[in-house]
Amino acid sequence: MKQVFRLENLSAFYGNKTVVKNVNLELNEGEFCGLLGLNGSGKTTLLHAACGFISMKGACYVKEKCCTGMNEKQRAREIAFIPQVCSLEGGKTALEVVLMGYNAWLSLLGSPSAKQKKKALEVLERLGCEELAYQDFGELSQGQRQMVTLARCMVQNTPVMLMDEPDSALDFLNKHIVLEKIRDSIKTNQKAGLITLHDPNFAMEYCDRLFLLKQGEIIAEVHMGQDSMEEIKEKLTLIYGEIELFKNGTGYLMSKKKK
Amino acid sequence: MKKLCAILLVIAMSVTMIAGCGSTEKKQADTSQKTEKTETKEEKEPEIPATEYPLTINDQIGNEVTIKEKPEKIVSGYYISSSTCLALGLKDRLVAVEEKIEARPIYKYAASDIMDSLGNVGSAKAFDLEACLAAEPDLVILPKKAQDYAKTLTEMEIPTIVVNPESHDQLVEMITLIGSVTDSNKEAKALTDKYDEILTKLSELTEGIKEEDKPVVYMCGTSSYLTTAPKNMYQASLISTAGGKNAGDVLEGDSWVDVSYEQILEMNPDYIIIPTNNMANGQPDYSAEQLMADANLADVTAVKEGHVYNMPAGYEAWDSPVPSGILGMLWMTATLHPDVYSMEEFADEAAEFYKTFYHFDMDKSTITG
Amino acid sequence: MNGLQKRRKETIGVFLGVAVAVFIATVVSVCVGKYSISIEDILAILGGSDEVSVMSRKVFFTLRLPRTFMAILAGAGLGLAGSVYQIIFKNPLASPDIIGIAGGANLGAAVAIVSVSSSGMIGIAMGSFVGGFLAVLGVMLLVKVTRSRSTATYVLAGIVINAISKAFIMGLKYFADPENELAAMEYWEMGTLGNTTASKVMAIFPMFFVGFAGLLLLRRQIELLSLGDNECRALGMRLRLVRTIILLLSTLLVASVISITGLISFAGLIAPHISRLALKRNNSLTMCLSGLMGALVVLAADILARLIYSTELPISILTTVIGVPLLIYFLCERGKERVI
Numbered sequence: 001m002k003q004v005f006r007l008e009n010l011s012a013f014y015g016n017k018t019v020v021k022n023v024n025l026e027l028n029e030g031e032f033c034g035l036l037g038l039n040g041s042g043k044t045t046l047l048h049a050a051c052g053f054i055s056m057k058g059a060c061y062v063k064e065k066c067c068t069g070m071n072e073k074q075r076a077r078e079i080a081f082i083p084q085v086c087s088l089e090g091g092k093t094a095l096e097v098v099l100m101g102y103n104a105w106l107s108l109l110g111s112p113s114a115k116q117k118k119k120a121l122e123v124l125e126r127l128g129c130e131e132l133a134y135q136d137f138g139e140l141s142q143g144q145r146q147m148v149t150l151a152r153c154m155v156q157n158t159p160v161m162l163m164d165e166p167d168s169a170l171d172f173l174n175k176h177i178v179l180e181k182i183r184d185s186i187k188t189n190q191k192a193g194l195i196t197l198h199d200p201n202f203a204m205e206y207c208d209r210l211f212l213l214k215q216g217e218i219i220a221e222v223h224m225g226q227d228s229m230e231e232i233k234e235k236l237t238l239i240y241g242e243i244e245l246f247k248n249g250t251g252y253l254m255s256k257k258k259k
Numbered sequence: 260m261k262k263l264c265a266i267l268l269v270i271a272m273s274v275t276m277i278a279g280c281g282s283t284e285k286k287q288a289d290t291s292q293k294t295e296k297t298e299t300k301e302e303k304e305p306e307i308p309a310t311e312y313p314l315t316i317n318d319q320i321g322n323e324v325t326i327k328e329k330p331e332k333i334v335s336g337y338y339i340s341s342s343t344c345l346a347l348g349l350k351d352r353l354v355a356v357e358e359k360i361e362a363r364p365i366y367k368y369a370a371s372d373i374m375d376s377l378g379n380v381g382s383a384k385a386f387d388l389e390a391c392l393a394a395e396p397d398l399v400i401l402p403k404k405a406q407d408y409a410k411t412l413t414e415m416e417i418p419t420i421v422v423n424p425e426s427h428d429q430l431v432e433m434i435t436l437i438g439s440v441t442d443s444n445k446e447a448k449a450l451t452d453k454y455d456e457i458l459t460k461l462s463e464l465t466e467g468i469k470e471e472d473k474p475v476v477y478m479c480g481t482s483s484y485l486t487t488a489p490k491n492m493y494q495a496s497l498i499s500t501a502g503g504k505n506a507g508d509v510l511e512g513d514s515w516v517d518v519s520y521e522q523i524l525e526m527n528p529d530y531i532i533i534p535t536n537n538m539a540n541g542q543p544d545y546s547a548e549q550l551m552a553d554a555n556l557a558d559v560t561a562v563k564e565g566h567v568y569n570m571p572a573g574y575e576a577w578d579s580p581v582p583s584g585i586l587g588m589l590w591m592t593a594t595l596h597p598d599v600y601s602m603e604e605f606a607d608e609a610a611e612f613y614k615t616f617y618h619f620d621m622d623k624s625t626i627t628g
Numbered sequence: 629m630n631g632l633q634k635r636r637k638e639t640i641g642v643f644l645g646v647a648v649a650v651f652i653a654t655v656v657s658v659c660v661g662k663y664s665i666s667i668e669d670i671l672a673i674l675g676g677s678d679e680v681s682v683m684s685r686k687v688f689f690t691l692r693l694p695r696t697f698m699a700i701l702a703g704a705g706l707g708l709a710g711s712v713y714q715i716i717f718k719n720p721l722a723s724p725d726i727i728g729i730a731g732g733a734n735l736g737a738a739v740a741i742v743s744v745s746s747s748g749m750i751g752i753a754m755g756s757f758v759g760g761f762l763a764v765l766g767v768m769l770l771v772k773v774t775r776s777r778s779t780a781t782y783v784l785a786g787i788v789i790n791a792i793s794k795a796f797i798m799g800l801k802y803f804a805d806p807e808n809e810l811a812a813m814e815y816w817e818m819g820t821l822g823n824t825t826a827s828k829v830m831a832i833f834p835m836f837f838v839g840f841a842g843l844l845l846l847r848r849q850i851e852l853l854s855l856g857d858n859e860c861r862a863l864g865m866r867l868r869l870v871r872t873i874i875l876l877l878s879t880l881l882v883a884s885v886i887s888i889t890g891l892i893s894f895a896g897l898i899a900p901h902i903s904r905l906a907l908k909r910n911n912s913l914t915m916c917l918s919g920l921m922g923a924l925v926v927l928a929a930d931i932l933a934r935l936i937y938s939t940e941l942p943i944s945i946l947t948t949v950i951g952v953p954l955l956i957y958f959l960c961e962r963g964k965e966r967v968i
Contacts, residue, residue: 053858076864087856091910100852104864109845134632136908156863358939381939384815385822390662390939392687404808407749411825415686514805 001028004192005079005160010058012042012049019045021216022058027160027192032183034203035196037213038239043196046213047162051081062160076104080156082163086149090138094129094148095120097137101155116155123151127181143174150178154185161186163195167202179206200236200254212239310442318420319433320403326418329442330398334391336380337402338363339424339581343437344400345369346582346616347446355380355394365575365583369617388412398440426493427454430580450582450616457585457608458500461592464599465502474595477506477528477561478578480515481536481543484550485523489516494534494578501591502599503530520555530595531561535572537579568594573625574613586612590626602627639913642906646920650700653927657696660934663687694826698888699930700923701829701836702821703895705885707922709878710896711903711915712843716853716874717783720904723897724882727786727875731793732763733886734817738800741812749823752816753887760883763789764875778857779871818942819890821930832884839881840919846874847912854910893944894951895925905958925950 005027012020020042027033037043049056052067052075060067062078070078080101088097098120099112106112112120124130129147132140137148146166153161163182167175179195183206186193197203203210210222212235220235227235232252233245242257315325334355335341341356342365350370355378360366366374378394381387383401386408391399392415399419401409412419420440424430431451438447478494480486488494489510498505506526510516531550536543547567556562570578570587577587586609593605606623613621659667665684672680673688706724713722724730736759740751770785797813804810843850849870852860860867886892899922903914929946936946 048858051858051862053861072861072866073864076862079862081859081862083856083859083862087859088854091854091904091908091914092851096851096911100855100863103848103852106848108849108870111848134635379938384811385820385940385942387662387940388691388822389687392683392691393663395683404812407823411690414825415683415690 001030003027004029004031004063005194006061007046007050008059008061010046010049010056010060012045012054012056014045014054019216020049020056023213023216023218025194025211025218025221027194029190029192030187031208032186032193032195032206033209033211034207035194035211035213036200036203036239037196041213041239042216043213044164045216047081047164047194047196050162051075051079073104076156076158078158079160079162080153080158082146082149082153082161082166084165084168086137086145088137090136092137093134094124094137094140094144095133097148098124098151098155101152101157104156120151120155123154124148126185127151142169143171143178146170146174146178147181150182150185154189159191161191161193163193165196165198168198175202182206200240204232204252204254212236214239307444307448310439310444312442314440316420316436316439319423319429319436320406320421322409322413322421324413324418324420326398326440328397330396330418330440332394332396333398333400333441334378334380334394334396335400336386336391336405336408337383337400337422339430339579340400340402340422340433340437342575342582343434344441346450347434347438347441347443349441349443352441354378354396355391358382363575364573365617368574368613368619368621392417400437424580427496427580427584430582430584434582446616453612453615454585457589461500461502461588464592465500465596468502468596468599473502473504474529475506475526476503476530476532476591476595477523477526478532478534479543479550481534483517484531484533484545484553485519486515486517489513493580497578497584497588497591500588501595503591503595523556524558527559528561529564529566531559531567532578532591532594533567533569534578535570535576537576571626574621582616583612639907643917643920646917646924650920650924650927653924653931654696654700657699657927657931658688658692660931661687661692662934663691665692690826691824694829695821695824695930696927698824698829699821699926701833702885702889702892703899703921703923703926704919705836705840705881705922706892706896706926707899707903708840708843708915708919709882710922711900711918712850712874712878713896714900714904715850715910715915716871717779718854719783720901721897722783724878725786725790725896727767727782727879728763728789728793729760729879729882730886730891731790731797732766733757733760733883734891735759735793735796735800736762737816737890738797738813741816742800742804742809749828753828756816756890757883757887759793760886761879763793764879766792768872768875779853782871782875815942816890817944819886819892819944819947820940820942821889821933822940824888828888832888835880835884839877839879839884842877843874843881844912844915846870846877847915850874850915851911889943891944892926892929892947894947895922895929898947898951898955899925901958902954905961 003026007023007025010020010023011018023046035043035046045054048054050060052072065078067075067078099117102112102116121130121133124133127147127150129144132144132148137145140148149166167178170178179202182193182195204224208224210224211218212220212222219238222232222235229245229247229252233243236243236254243254244257246253312329313325313327315323317323331352332354333344333349333352335344335353336357338357341353344353350373353373358379358381360374360377378390380391383405386401386405388408388411396417399412399417401419401421403421403423406421409419409421420436422433422436424433431454434447434450438444476498478488478498487507488505489512490505490508491513495505495508506528507516533543533547547569550556551562551567561567571590575581575583577584577590589605589608593600593602606626609626610621610623613619658670665688669680669684670688673685710723713724713726714720717726733756736755736757737752740755766789767782767785770788771781774781801810801813804813849865852863852865857867900914900918903917903921904910907914907917925947929943929950932946933941933943
């Protein structure tokens with residue numbers, strides 16, 4: 001499996017406080033990995049640092065190209081980012097939002113071509129929301145908005161996708177739908193994806209590997225296909241404390257240990 | 260008869276020379292060119308020659324202006340030049356003047372018949388070019404602060420002169436300039452001669468007054484009586500011509516200066532004068548009663564002796580360089596030195612002035628009460 | 629696609645409506661003035677006939693036409709700039725004041741009035757232009773010094789620069805001569821189209837054009853800037869570069885306009901607001917409509933300024949009189965439905 005994304009000794013700071021300490025991780029082609037950790041463990045900071053929003057120490061590589069020194073435009077051709085909530089409030093159609101994803105590939109004064117527009121509509125279709133294309137983004141539900149944002153991310157056509165809890169505002173059903181679509185698009189297009197999640201159950205269900213983050217450091221790595229149930233439980237306990245692990249079909253379910 | 264005229268002319272010329280030499284204000288350059296035809300010192304003939312057109316002169320900011328023929332339609336965008344036109348007998352040739360003429364009493368007296376038909380060209384800073392052009396003028400007179408508009412008018416080939424009467428000398432210069440440009444040199448000379456006559460009279464009246472006997476006069480500002488005129492202002496020269504000492508002479512500056520109660524008490528003026536506030540802006544924001552009732556000023560000599568007066572505002576702003584501003588000097592003298600020059604005498608002179616130059620009968624009781 | 633077609637029709641309708649209104653206002657503006665030129669005369673002048681008097685022709689070409697043209701330019705420029713600021717600062721109350729251009733231009737004009745007494749309009753125009761630019765440069769410098777990378781910092785820096793400008797202006801006003809200089813300063817602050825001549829319009833037109841066209845060309849980037857800073861970066865926008873270019877272009881646009889007209893208040897605030905509510909969108913179309921609306925507002929204000937009173941009123945009075953009721957109306961509308 002080809003390595004697509006690598007973080008080397010990444011450290012990130014807020015003022016004097018070191019929030020992320022010496023993180024090393026790698027993603028391979030077609031892999032959908034999850035980043036787990038409690039509040040304040042540094043998940044979001046790690047992603048922001050990798051995306052270049054905040055300054056950091058260490059290096060970030062996409063397909064062996066060093067991204068640390070790149071400007072925003074170059075970086076956006078390698079790494080795409082889905083935030084928790086799209087900051088747009090309204091006033092644009094869903095299609096217009098998706099077309100924003102082409103920005104890294106267009107010149108300053110350029111506009112998306114008809115071909116690109118068609119491709120954007122195709123992406124929406126693949127995600128099952130082509131009927132939303134001409135509706136106002138502000139009038140869509142949260143779930144629909146996240147789909148549109150995902151479409152934008154896909155249109156950006158980068159080898160790496162980083163996602164910061166994109167499911168947090170979604171209801172139970174929509175969470176599943178969105179995560180499934182994300183996993184499918186990563187597999188189909190052979191990208192590498194890293195997603196931060198609060199709920200380890202969703203992570204275990206959809207991700208290939210899990211990185212466990214505690215106080216800014218990666219303390220464990222879980223291979224969903226390879227590790228045994230006891231190994232997984234042991235690693236999860238490092239973060240979540242007293243837990244129980246149950247088998248659920250081919251996957252697992254975690255819940256708090258009952259006295 | 261001719262001999263008498265010649266002698267009078269020589270006296271007039273001598274007085275003019277003395278008055279001219281005695282002034283300290285800055286003179287505009289190249290004004291001698293235009294005064295050639297009116298104030299010739301070499302000519303012995305008593306006749307004042309008419310203006311020959313086309314005439315090229317320099318206006319009061321140094322622009323060279325050519326007037327092709329005698330102007331029959333004059334637009335004046337400034338209250339001082341408008342009043343001058345009236346005094347030079349140009350009433351029938353005025354087609355448009357500055358705004359707010361209802362606020363200036365001189366129009367009611369001297370030009371009531373044309374007030375309704377006169378065009379309105381706005382104020383100096385907001386000059387209405389189109390209204391001016393609508394009156395189809397062949398001469399436009401504008402003040403210095405409207406000089407940009409003057410440039411535009413000149414571009415459109417309308418003869419425009421810019422005037423700047425900031426002092427008595429510049430007023431005289433302006434009168435002579437307008438007289439020359441409009442071919443009313445005789446009237447202009449009569450007016451300036453009158454000034455010289457009055458100034459001579461004033462210096463004679465006040466020369467007997469010793470320096471230490473000259474009263475200290477405090478001229479208030481228009482928005483507050485805690486403002487006064489420093490040495491270089493017109494109002495200061497008004498006071499000194501009238502045989503007084505300007506309280507504000509100790510202050511620096513070219514325009515109104517704020518002072519504190521303490522400073523006024525230190526100046527301790529013998530007389531306090533409330534100005535006219537140039538009329539178009541309304542009356543000053545305070546009255547003589549308010550000033551005298553102010554406890555902080557109770558120890559000032561002027562207040563104690565009741566010598567707080569309003570500059571009369573029923574005709575023109577006598578405390579600014581207007582054509583009848585000379586009367587302000589006379590009024591001040593009568594106020595400061597009634598033993599030398601009485602208010603009744605002043606009323607007579609003022610009435611005569613307005614009759615001669617503005618052709619109306621002044622009601623003397625407005626002065627003498 | 630019914631919704632799409634309906635919306636497209638609505639949009640075209642709105643644009644047409646405003647364009648027609650602008651055309652009518654232009655015609656009216658060209659016909660109005662103290663120097664009466666009848667419509668037949670105007671048509672004759674435009675047709676190149678010799679029958680019209682020389683003075684009428686002069687008034688038309690030197691005063692009337694440039695003035696109308698300037699009103700359109702001023703309105704379009706302020707409207708477009710206001711729309712851009714409202715988008716990139718994500719603030720529906722943003723206007724050319726927000727990053728200090730107006731304050732800086734005001735200070736520059738005041739300095740010119742007080743210091744060089746015989747400078748006249750050219751000096752004041754240059755002073756206000758330079759002042760406007762220096763203010764924006766000051767804002768950008770402040771942002772750089774704080775080493776912040778967020779858009780909100782620009783607004784804060786703008787507040788600082790505006791405050792500094794106001795303080796200096798107050799000082800200048802205190803020491804100014806009330807008869808001449810103070811009056812001139814107050815007058816400049818209220819704005820007027822009365823001083824417009826053809827030569828002045830020619831002088832600023834190149835800069836105006838560069839600013840206006842530049843902003844229109846960058847409309848996609850401006851639209852993107854309505855997202856949060858991080859999202860913009862994630863989408864590959866070189867934030868600092870793009871923001872700087874947009875700010876400089878908009879400053880060029882606004883400064884060139886107000887160096888001739890003085891401060892025209894409200895136009896840059898209300899035109900984008902109305903456009904946004906009329907189109908229910910906030911994108912590059914809104915920017916274009918905002919330019920048109922701005923032209924309409926300023927034209928209407930200028931016509932009224934000449935007609936209402938016997939002498940000409942400063943234009944800011946009229947733009948405020950027109951703008952405030954409109955704003956109140958739209959505030960009420962905003963409460964009724966969920967608008968942007």
